[in-house]
Amino acid sequence: MHYRIDFSRISTSYKDHSLVQRSAADLLLNLLEIGESDDVLDLGCGVGNLTEKIRKMTGGRVVGIDPSEGMIREAVERNRGLDITFEIKGVEELDYEDSFDVIFCNSVFQWFRDPQNAIKNCYASLREGGRIGVQAPAKSVYSPNFIEAIERVKEDPETEVIFAHFEEPWFFLETAEEYRNLFENCGFRVVLSEIESVKTEHTPEEVFNIFSSGAAAGYLNQDFYDVEIGADYVKSFERVVNDAFLRQADGRGVVTLIFNRIFLVAVKVCHPVICATASSSPIISCSPVLMSRSVTIPDSTSCFPMITA
Numbered sequence: 001m002h003y004r005i006d007f008s009r010i011s012t013s014y015k016d017h018s019l020v021q022r023s024a025a026d027l028l029l030n031l032l033e034i035g036e037s038d039d040v041l042d043l044g045c046g047v048g049n050l051t052e053k054i055r056k057m058t059g060g061r062v063v064g065i066d067p068s069e070g071m072i073r074e075a076v077e078r079n080r081g082l083d084i085t086f087e088i089k090g091v092e093e094l095d096y097e098d099s100f101d102v103i104f105c106n107s108v109f110q111w112f113r114d115p116q117n118a119i120k121n122c123y124a125s126l127r128e129g130g131r132i133g134v135q136a137p138a139k140s141v142y143s144p145n146f147i148e149a150i151e152r153v154k155e156d157p158e159t160e161v162i163f164a165h166f167e168e169p170w171f172f173l174e175t176a177e178e179y180r181n182l183f184e185n186c187g188f189r190v191v192l193s194e195i196e197s198v199k200t201e202h203t204p205e206e207v208f209n210i211f212s213s214g215a216a217a218g219y220l221n222q223d224f225y226d227v228e229i230g231a232d233y234v235k236s237f238e239r240v241v242n243d244a245f246l247r248q249a250d251g252r253g254v255v256t257l258i259f260n261r262i263f264l265v266a267v268k269v270c271h272p273v274i275c276a277t278a279s280s281s282p283i284i285s286c287s288p289v290l291m292s293r294s295v296t297i298p299d300s301t302s303c304f305p306m307i308t309a
């Protein structure tokens with residue numbers, strides 16, 4: 001079955017409510033260390049708030065793509081006058097070849113229906129030595145807070161019958177090793193793959209808004225139900241989830257929101273055999289949240305020419 005994920009419904013409020021996506025995005029931007037002349041593709045750019053940030057980091061070409069018409073409309077509107085190309089396009093339709101130094105993919109990977117094909121398209125779009133940075137929710141329990149709220153939806157008399165017809169659209173792997181293998185099987189050299197349990201504190205209302213800015217695009221999307229979902233169901237669903245977040249608040253009225261997130265950086269290098277003796281230079285260092293670890297990006301310029309005996 002082919003799904004078209006439509007974020008248009010939430011595009012106008014996305015920038016204000018996507019708090020979690022943004023803080024994790026800053027980590028990913030730090031990891032990628034975009035150079036001043038890098039050509040960058042913001043894959044699944046949403047309303048383009050991070051594309052705007054990227055624009056300030058490089059004098060190179062900046063392109064944002066997203067399959068959601070509403071998101072791109074908003075992105076174009078918000079970034080008028082900036083030299084950014086926005087296109088309505090999903091990763092499935094990526095038709096660039098050796099065109100970018102960096103692909104930035106923040107809070108999008110979980111939506112890919114065919115991740116392997118998506119990675120192959122990214123590989124083709126990057127220049128040799130180019131890198132992709134992915135940050136996305138990981139593990140089936142991607143957020144214990146959200147999963148607990150969904151357990152309530154499953155049990156509530158107003159939502160249980162229809163929710164039983166929900167088919168989860170997301171792609172999650174359980175370990176950093178599995179993510180690493182997925183990228184390495186497509187030819188990338190993975191220089192960082194870690195699942196972090198990221199904790200942030202919010203009011204229940206903020207948590208509800210965060211839920212609405214991402215997960216709701218799946219849970220309240222007609223495409224993922226095989227029965228009709230009406231306005232009453234949406235209203236009841238939102239009530240149950242909202243109540244769950246209110247109950248998760250501590251004595252201070254604060255919810256500790258936990259998200260398991262994969263942080264992955266991978267480089268397009270020439271064939272591993274050819275690169276076997278290539279030198280490496282440390283050009284990326286992780287943020288403190290990623291335990292101040294350093295990652296090393298292979299220097300692709302020192303690859304030897306292919307010898308065909």
Ligand SMILES: C[S@@+](CC[C@H](N)C(=O)[O-])C[C@H]1O[C@@H](n2cnc3c(N)ncnc32)[C@H](O)[C@@H]1O
Nearest residue numbers: 007021044045046068090091106107108111214
């Ligand atoms: C949670 S938003 C993240 C937006 C932005 N990257 C950010 O971090 O603020 C997820 C975005 O992924 C986009 N998306 C979903 N499926 C996609 C696909 N197959 N290819 C590219 N983008 C996709 C959605 O339209 C949506 O704008």
